[in-house]
């Protein structure tokens with residue numbers, strides 16, 4: 001018997017959920033959704049192996065929402081996520097899918113937050129609880145989170161939980177679940193500890209594995225260029241000057257380099273900000289919100305700080321420093337090409353790191369195309385093309401006629417050619433700067449460092 005579906009309409013989802021999917025522009029289920037939702041709707045346990053960006057939230061979220069009962073008191077579904085940010089993201093996604101469903105109560109319980117509002121929410125009757133392991137366990141042990149009515153438990157990003165040292169808390173929680181329950185375990189990889197958990201706590205689970213080829217990675221164009229450490233600042237500025245980008249994430253290895261690179265970009269007129277593990281959660285959330293809105297275009301981040309980040313306008317991911325393993329690389333590039341869009345990723349490789357490049361290509365079974373650092377000439381050409389495209393796209397603009405009248409008046413009263421007027425206006429657009437612009441030589445610190453080596 002096949003359990004696969006190719007269309008959301010084939011699922012017996014309520015009208016309210018179908019409507020929400022239409023609102024969200026979700027037309028076809030992703031592979032993990034196709035292969036897990038029918039089983040989850042039947043109440044089966046699931047082990048889902050899939051990379052980030054494959055649509056796991058809706059895979060477990062839709063069946064949970066569909067199966068919610070209005071007569072049961074107390075939480076019916078519990079979802080564990082490795083970080084506060086991811087928990088909030090999951091809850092927001094569930095909220096979005098349940099907008100047309102009346103009285104769905106979703107509560108987030110994470111560490112680092114006040115207990116009082118959490119307790120208040122729980123008293124008001126949370127149906128779906130999303131949280132991080134430590135705080136969830138805390139609530140269970142205090143008796144403030146009652147699991148007797150729980151029907152579904154989701155372990156999202158299980159391998160991350162293991163990596164972050166939360167697996168013991170997770171197991172303690174698993175041991176406290178009621179006997180009759182459904183468990184969905186999602187993970188990008190299957191370390192033995194996670195496999196053990198699967199055999200120990202899941203009952204006759206259906207295992208679904210989404211291979212890289214079918215994951216969203218194929219919508220991402222992967223390139224690399226050789227740049228030594230001191231050449232990187234210049235290479236970054238040049239790449240940003242030629243690429244047609246909206247949101248850009250630049251991955252660097254250390255906290256201090258996030259600041260260095262962000263400062264360099266700001267000095268060159270880019271709207272860039274740094275995020276890393278040491279900045280406060282509030283500031284981080286604010287920066288990410290600004291990035292989403294387009295107030296900031298370039299986010300310079302460490303891997304930890306950008307974990308799970310889901311921002312649709314990310315067109316480019318720049319691996320300024322090499323990822324230390326393949327999983328990290330795959331996670332990084334998955335920050336672009338979100339929601340079926342296409343994305344570009346550029347990997348900076350120092351001569352010593354060529355072996356890692358081969359390893360990544362082998363692991364992802366995808367070719368990474370070689371490019372070179374854009375020359376001044378390439379930058380000029382790209383700028384000129386963008387400038388011309390800007391003109392073309394405005395020729396039909398509704399506000400153009402009123403400007404045309406002014407120019408006509410001007411030409412009537414002045415002995416100037418229309419070309420000179422146009423050129424003058426172009427100069428004005430470019431803040432009177434010469435058209436030929438050189439990428440000014442990047443910050444000294446990086447060079448000084450090499451001199452010392």
Ligand code: ADP
Nearest residue numbers: 026027028029030052053054055056057058339
């Ligand atoms: P994962 O948890 O696997 O990393 P998410 O659930 O966060 O993935 O989904 C990744 C992105 O894809 C989100 O922006 C989500 O809104 C979008 N998405 C999920 N399912 C679909 C779908 N069926 N059609 C279009 N976009 C989808």
Ligand code: MG
Nearest residue numbers: 053056057156
């Ligand atoms: Mg997820």
